[in-house]
Amino acid sequence: MAHHVKAALIDMDGTLYDSMPRHARAWHRMVTGLGIPATVDEFFRYEGMTGAATIRQIFRERLGRDASPEECERLYALKARYFAEQPDVDVMPGAQQMVETLLSRGIRCVLVTGSAQNSLLSRLPADFPGAFDIRVTARDVTRGKPDPEPYLKAMQLAGVSPAESIAIDNAPLGVMSAARSGAHTIGVVTGPIPRADLIRAGADVVFDSMPLLASALPQLLTPNS
Numbered sequence: 074m075a076h077h078v079k080a081a082l083i084d085m086d087g088t089l090y091d092s093m094p095r096h097a098r099a100w101h102r103m104v105t106g107l108g109i110p111a112t113v114d115e116f117f118r119y120e121g122m123t124g125a126a127t128i129r130q131i132f133r134e135r136l137g138r139d140a141s142p143e144e145c146e147r148l149y150a151l152k153a154r155y156f157a158e159q160p161d162v163d164v165m166p167g168a169q170q171m172v173e174t175l176l177s178r179g180i181r182c183v184l185v186t187g188s189a190q191n192s193l194l195s196r197l198p199a200d201f202p203g204a205f206d207i208r209v210t211a212r213d214v215t216r217g218k219p220d221p222e223p224y225l226k227a228m229q230l231a232g233v234s235p236a237e238s239i240a241i242d243n244a245p246l247g248v249m250s251a252a253r254s255g256a257h258t259i260g261v262v263t264g265p266i267p268r269a270d271l272i273r274a275g276a277d278v279v280f281d282s283m284p285l286l287a288s289a290l291p292q293l294l295t296p297n298s
């Protein structure tokens with residue numbers, strides 16, 4: 074574990090918010106609305122990618138062609154509308170405790186998300202006071218997760234090195250992005266994705282739930298532990 078952790082770079086969907094099932098349902102509704110057969114579960118594997126990248130991949134795989142920028146924009150807006158129409162998303166159990174522990178140690182909490190979903194981004198100050206004044210969202214990167222760019226950008230904005238950073242993410246593509254950035258990478262299982270997939274993606278350590286990570290964090294942040 075890093076001795077002098079200055080920043081925690083934290084994913085949003087499936088990490089801070091229990092939002093992945095709702096995202097999967099919104100994607101499913103949008104994609105099947107185009108006449109493309111799909112199951113809800115398959116949308117978990119896109120987790121971490123930006124909306125535009127997800128749409129481009131679905132078009133290539135299912136329609137055998139690239140999506141135009143206009144299609145990406147229009148279909149992402151539709152998916153975002155379907156997401157926002159669903160009932161409120163809950164804060165992930167353990168997430169507030171985790172953030173409070175980090176802030177109490179003087180560790181800056183930085184958001185690193187592939188999302189551009191305002192319905193969640195706008196809730197952050199109320200749900201996590203004192204955290205996430207620095208944010209890297211889908212709008213801020215040219216190459217999203219699994220590329221390391223989002224996590225590297227977060228370090229740059231926070232003025233920290235990889236050795237001074239920990240990253241916390243629940244998805245294989247997010248963990249891959251974090252591990253490639255050089256941050257100490259903590260994977261958290263919060264949905265149907267098994268821990269083996271997070272280890273394979275490069276996580277330094279994996280916790281089986283956010284409450285388990287939150288409980289272990291004080292010990293984890295103690296030097297030489």
Ligand code: MG
Nearest residue numbers: 084086087244
């Ligand atoms: Mg996530």
